Amino acid sequence: MSRILLLGSGAREHILAARLAASRGAHELFAYMGANNPGIAALCQGSTVGEVKDVAAVAAYAKTIKADWACIGPDDPLALGVVDALAEVGVPAFGPTKTGAQIESSKSYARDLLTQYNIPGCARYRVSSSWEGLPEWVAELGSPFVLKPDGLTGGKGVQVQGDHFTTAEEGLALARTMLQEYGRLVVEEKFVGQEFSLLTITDGEACIHLPAVQDHKRAFEGDKGPNTGGMGTYSCADGSLPFLTGRDIQDAQAINEAVIAALKRATGTSYRGVLYGGFIAVQDGVRVIEYNARLGDPEAMNVLSVLENDFAEVCQAVMAGNLGELAPRFVPVATVCKYVAPEGYPVNPVKNEPIDVSAVDTTKVQLYFGSVDKQAGKLYLKGSRAVAVVAKHADLYAAEALVEEQIKRIKGPVFHRADIATPALIAQRVAMLKQVRQGA
Ligand SMILES: Nc1ncnc2c1ncn2[C@@H]1O[C@H](COP(=O)(O)OP(=O)(O)O)[C@@H](O)[C@H]1O
Ligand SMILES: [Mg+2]
Structure with missing residues (x-):
């Protein structure tokens, strides 16, 4: 026992x-x-x-x-x-030690590791503790740029030109206040393309690469509204995504493997747990946006729904350092996960209102609770993403339809993004990257 x-x-x-x-x-x-x-x-x-x-x-x-x-x-x-x-x-x-987790907790550490070990996919970047030299760096970059606090900010710190500020002057002014707040920034080139997550379970040597997943950070349909923890995700039966090539997947996997090897050399200990690569497919391949040191939320719902191996055995193999002896098996199905969130989320969410999931047919979808509590047999919203609704199907759009059919049965002051994993949204993503790759 x-x-x-x-x-x-x-x-x-x-x-x-x-x-x-x-x-x-x-x-x-x-x-x-x-x-x-x-x-x-x-x-x-x-x-x-x-x-x-x-x-x-x-x-x-x-x-x-x-x-x-x-x-x-x-x-x-x-x-x-x-x-x-x-x-x-x-x-x-x-899970990794504090040293290993620096790959997530310090964005400069992650960028420096990629550089030091000549791992492909890094951005042109500079780490700065003062405003001095930043105008020159931004001029040298000669492209839109991104400002990243050098620590965990709960997904709320990163400022992207074009999204959060418009001109270089505005960006530099913002950098000045962010330096006061956070002390240290990474200032890097902005990539244009399609983002995806590729997570790898590792004991520091052997790797189990999980299916690629696409997340949707914006609160509202059409990628509008504020950033959130993630409103929904999908993965495909073949482990790739509709806009990616086989080469993109191989490259992302190889980058994760190189990072795992680099972490071992740099820290002298094996990185054990999940390495989450945040990638973006760009004109000529893939680039690294960031690394996380754990499963993503919602990505966990996609990847753990298709990894067939006994998960306790996987964890034990990782901790024992014999993951290489375990043959990974995946159910060859697509997955769709959509969150219902309280009205007003993430800025001013309603709280303590009841949410009723009893009409959902759990033979068709799985429900995973997030920010809800139960009192006298009733569920109540606690203010953050409330319930994840997850479907599996050989066909991605059939999985999406299952989620929609069941998510509508959830009653309460909640909303979700109906557009996630629909044919229209995915066609848009495919067209966008095609255009980028044709150099448009
Ligand atoms: N170099 C970059 N080019 C384009 N977009 C970026 C870049 N870095 C970050 N972003 C955007 O900002 C978001 C948040 O940045 P990320 O590095 O993932 O930090 P965190 O998840 O800690 O907030 C990314 O999902 C991406 O949309
Ligand atoms: Mg991120």
């Missing part, structure tokens, strides 16, 4: 809990959650609610419940060294 501690409380952790609870081995599941997630709690033998950034408290809980190992969902505790803190109390974890 092994006892697993799951850290986190979003829909990503709900699907992790579901996969771990369904594991063949005899396991007991416990959760340490930032907020009560009734979906996770229902799958666990025990759970607690606490601050996930308090890595000492997480380690203490692991010790109290006598956890055999832990599975880490969110980025903040990884960046703060929760894996190191757990190791100190003798609990191995699925």
Whole structure:
């Protein structure tokens, strides 16, 4: 009997809990959650609610419940060294150490690593702690640019020319205030193309590359409105995406492998867990936007819905460093995940209003709870992305139709993006990249 501690409380952790609870081995599941997630709690033998950034408290809980190992969902505790803190109390974890997690927690570290190890796909960039030299750098770039705080900002710090500011002068003024707020910035060239995520499970040597996924960050249809944690995602049966070539996928996988090898050389230890490559397909290939040190949310719902292997066994192989002995298997189906979010999300979301999912046919779609709580048998919105609705089908558009059919049955003051993974939106994406690649 092994006892697993799951850290986190979003829909990503709900699907992790579901996969771990369904594991063949005899396991007991416990959760340490930032907020009560009734979906996770229902799958666990025990759970607690606490601050996930308090890595000492997480380690203490692991010790109290006598956890055999832990599975880490969110980025903040990884960046703060929760894996190191757990190791100190003798609990191995699925997830990188604080050193390994720098690939996500410091954008300059990630850019410098790519440069130092001659890994393709890096942007032309400069790391700056002062405004001095920035006007010259922006002039030298001679292209639109992007300003990135050199730390975790919960997806809210990056400023892109054309989206968040218009002229170089405005960008430089913004850089000045961002330097005051964050201390250090990466200033890099802006790429034009189609973004996608390619996640790799690794023990530092062997790699299981997961299907490529496309996320939709903007709150509203037509990619309008403010950025969010991600309103929905899709993946295809062949592991690629409609706008990508086989070469793009191979290149992205090779870049992830090179980063994993570079991390081992640079840090002297194996990177263990999930390496999430944020890529963009551009005119002449693929480029790296950023790296994350964990599963994405919503990407987790796509990739974990098709990875057939027993997920606890995958985690254990990663922690033991023998992932190479495990043959990955994938269900050859497309996946679509759409979030329902409270009205007003992300700026001014309604909270504590009831949401009713009881009419959803869960033989057709899976539901994973995010920011909802349960009281007296009823679900309530807690202000962030509420419920992820996930369908699998051999045909991508059939999966999309399944999600739409069922998501409409959810009652409450919520909205979702009906356009995600529709033929019209995907045709637009394909046409956009085709144009970019023809040099238009
Ligand atoms: N070099 C770049 N070129 C074009 N767009 C970029 C670039 N870097 C970031 N972006 C845009 O900004 C978003 C957020 O940047 P990212 O580096 O992923 O930071 P985070 O996810 O931490 O906010 C990306 O998803 C992408 O849309
Ligand atoms: Mg990102």
